[in-house]
Amino acid sequence: MTVRSQVDKREVPVRKKVYANLKMAILSGHLGPKERLTEEHLAETLGVSRTPVREALYRLEAEGLIRPLETRGFIVSGDSREEVEELFELRAILEGYALRIISERIPEESFQQLDTFIDKAQAALETGRMGDVFKWNTRFHDHLHELVSDTTRLYRMIVDMRKQVLRHRKVTLQSTEGAQRTIDGHRKILLALRLKDPELCEKTMRQHIKLAKEDALLTLLKENKEQ
Amino acid sequence: MTVRSQVDKREVPVRKKVYANLKMAILSGHLGPKERLTEEHLAETLGVSRTPVREALYRLEAEGLIRPLETRGFIVSGDSREEVEELFELRAILEGYALRIISERIPEESFQQLDTFIDKAQAALETGRMGDVFKWNTRFHDHLHELVSDTTRLYRMIVDMRKQVLRHRKVTLQSTEGAQRTIDGHRKILLALRLKDPELCEKTMRQHIKLAKEDALLTLLKENKEQ
DNA sequence: CTACCGAATAATGTATACAATATAACGATG
DNA sequence: CATCGTTATATTGTATACATTATTCGGTAG
Numbered sequence: 001m002t003v004r005s006q007v008d009k010r011e012v013p014v015r016k017k018v019y020a021n022l023k024m025a026i027l028s029g030h031l032g033p034k035e036r037l038t039e040e041h042l043a044e045t046l047g048v049s050r051t052p053v054r055e056a057l058y059r060l061e062a063e064g065l066i067r068p069l070e071t072r073g074f075i076v077s078g079d080s081r082e083e084v085e086e087l088f089e090l091r092a093i094l095e096g097y098a099l100r101i102i103s104e105r106i107p108e109e110s111f112q113q114l115d116t117f118i119d120k121a122q123a124a125l126e127t128g129r130m131g132d133v134f135k136w137n138t139r140f141h142d143h144l145h146e147l148v149s150d151t152t153r154l155y156r157m158i159v160d161m162r163k164q165v166l167r168h169r170k171v172t173l174q175s176t177e178g179a180q181r182t183i184d185g186h187r188k189i190l191l192a193l194r195l196k197d198p199e200l201c202e203k204t205m206r207q208h209i210k211l212a213k214e215d216a217l218l219t220l221l222k223e224n225k226e227q
Numbered sequence: 228m229t230v231r232s233q234v235d236k237r238e239v240p241v242r243k244k245v246y247a248n249l250k251m252a253i254l255s256g257h258l259g260p261k262e263r264l265t266e267e268h269l270a271e272t273l274g275v276s277r278t279p280v281r282e283a284l285y286r287l288e289a290e291g292l293i294r295p296l297e298t299r300g301f302i303v304s305g306d307s308r309e310e311v312e313e314l315f316e317l318r319a320i321l322e323g324y325a326l327r328i329i330s331e332r333i334p335e336e337s338f339q340q341l342d343t344f345i346d347k348a349q350a351a352l353e354t355g356r357m358g359d360v361f362k363w364n365t366r367f368h369d370h371l372h373e374l375v376s377d378t379t380r381l382y383r384m385i386v387d388m389r390k391q392v393l394r395h396r397k398v399t400l401q402s403t404e405g406a407q408r409t410i411d412g413h414r415k416i417l418l419a420l421r422l423k424d425p426e427l428c429e430k431t432m433r434q435h436i437k438l439a440k441e442d443a444l445l446t447l448l449k450e451n452k453e454q
Numbered sequence: 455c456t457a458c459c460g461a462a463t464a465a466t467g468t469a470t471a472c473a474a475t476a477t478a479a480c481g482a483t484g
Numbered sequence: 485c486a487t488c489g490t491t492a493t494a495t496t497g498t499a500t501a502c503a504t505t506a507t508t509c510g511g512t513a514g
Contacts, residue, residue: 013497038465049499050466051278055285062289064380072465072506086380093324093381153291153313154320240467265495276469277496299476299495 015052018042019059026065026076029167037066038073065164084168084220088213091161092206098158099189099205100198102147113143114190118183125179133179140186168216178215185211242279245269246286253292253303256394264293265300292391311395311447315440318388323433325385329374330420330428338421340370345413352406360406367413395443405442412438 022042025031039057043050057074060066067077077083117140124132141162148155185208192200249269252258266284270277284301287293294304304310344367351359368389375382412435419427 015497040465051498051500054466055282058282058286059289062286083380090380090384093320097320153310153317157317242467267495278468278470281496 013052014048015055018046018048018052019056021046022056022060023065026060027163027167031076033076033079036069036073036075063160078164079220081217081220084216085213087161087164087168088209088216091158091165092209092213094154094158094161095209096202096206098148098154099144099193100202102144103193103196103198103201106147106193110143110147111190111194114140114186114193117143118186118190121179121183121186125176125183130179133183137179137182137186144189165212165216168219169212175215181211181215182208240279241275242282245273245275245279246283248273249283249287250292253287254390254394258303260303260306263296263300263302290387305391306447308444308447311443312440314388314391314395315436315443318385318392319433319436319440321381321385321388322436323429325375325381326371326416326420326428326432327425329371330423330425333374333420337370337374338417341367341413341417341420344370345410345417348406348410348413352403352410357406360410364406364409364413371416392439392443395446396439408438409435 022031022037037057039050039053042057043053046053057066061068061074064077066074069075078087117136121133121136121140124130124136145155145158148158185204188204189201189208192204249258249264264284266277266280269284270280273280284293288295288301291304293301296302305314344363348360348363348367351357351363372382372385375385412431415431416428416435419431
């Protein structure tokens with residue numbers, strides 16, 4: 001069949017499965033910066049040969065999620081105070097700029113949407129459903145991101161960073177004050193958007209993420225104390 | 228010898244050589260988006276096996292310098308109008324923010340340095356030594372970047388993007404007006420730094436890079452016409 | 455007991471082999 | 485001559501083998 005070539009029958013390469021696997025494990029915090037990753041060991045564990053494992057590892061390295069050990073093998077990176085700070089700093093820059101762009105093109109109906117998300121989050125917070133608070137807050141950001149064309153480098157970078165950030169927000173997600181701060185931040189963002197003030201938008205988003213950074217650093221401190 | 232382990236006797240892996248090779252070829256414009264890159268062919272050409280070639284290719288893909296072809300093989304990316312625009316847009320964001328940071332920590336002696344670079348570039352321009360104009364302009368930016376700690380993600384991203392950008396600036400480097408604009412831009416940047424006004428610094432740098440973008444897009448147009 | 459040597463072990467880097475699949479070439483048939 | 489199917493070719497994906505090098509550990513000489 002000539003049509004057959006249209007349909008991509010290629011199954012997902014092992015390399016990508018391994019990559020996705022490891023990435024998930026890292027981002028979920030399941031794989032910490034404690035354990036050393038070696039090709040052989042991973043290959044054995046996952047029941048594949050070293051080749052696809054190497055390729056997955058190199059990709060993760062390129063993305064900065066793991067780092068080659070001076071000795072040999074890799075280690076999950078990104079848990080040092082500096083790295084967390086940098087991550088949030090970059091996020092603040094990029095998302096701040098994104099909001100500036102968004103403010104120039106946001107459609108009227110988005111305001112309602114965003115308003116709803118905030119209200120739902122607030123309601124969830126007041127009835128103690130923290131999981132839902134997280135859900136609606138995430139929706140809020142997601143909705144914003146969808147207003148940036150999803151093919152752009154900027155979009156991809158933001159999405160990627162938001163994923164990386166997740167593992168540093170365990171505390172905020174549970175603390176009431178943190179959640180309230182986040183919701184208040186969203187209100188400010190929405191206000192800035194309504195005012196259609198690009199300058200203010202960028203500033204507000206930066207401020208918002210800066211707060212998130214403080215929370216993340218607190219989380220980090222706590223974790224380090226526990227160990 | 229126990230000392231031996233301290234000294235890293237490992238020679239550079241072929242994978243890295245191939246990577247550096249291809250990257251250089253791409254950034255210098257020597258390898259255009261015309262030719263298709265396949266593992267076998269590259270391996271043969273470079274006289275190595277496919278293994279290190281694959282690894283180099285995957286890395287370049289992760290960095291966005293090449294893109295997998297729907298069919299098979301890779302192609303050099305980043306020459307579409309959109310991609311060039313995005314590249315400069317991101318650069319403007321990141322370098323703008325970097326200048327903001329720099330304005331808060333720039334030492335007194337840097338002002339002289341930067342002044343000198345501008346003067347030399349201007350002098351070179353007036354005597355028609357375009358190569359030198361480029362050199363001193365580059366020094367100007369390099370000096371700025373050195374004021375951002377060179378271990379940060381921000382720094383690495385900026386350096387990386389500047390490299391990627393080079394191949395789109397052939398025209399400016401030869402046109403007198405373009406060069407003058409660049410030098411003027413540097414003067415403005417220096418002024419903003421002297422005023423120690425973070426806001427102005429960020430804005431000025433963004434503006435400066437926006438101009439560079441226009442030049443790059445002109446280059447692109449010209450090239451497309453030639454073909 | 456300490457320093458050094460060397461074998462054993464671990465891990466990586468590269469090449470190669472083989473299977474799977476997509477693309478291209480070619481020829482036959484309606 | 486267009487279309488379909490078939491074979492050949494190109495290209496990739498994975499596994500494996502082998503060489504190289506680091507690290508560790510144990511033992512021996514001083």
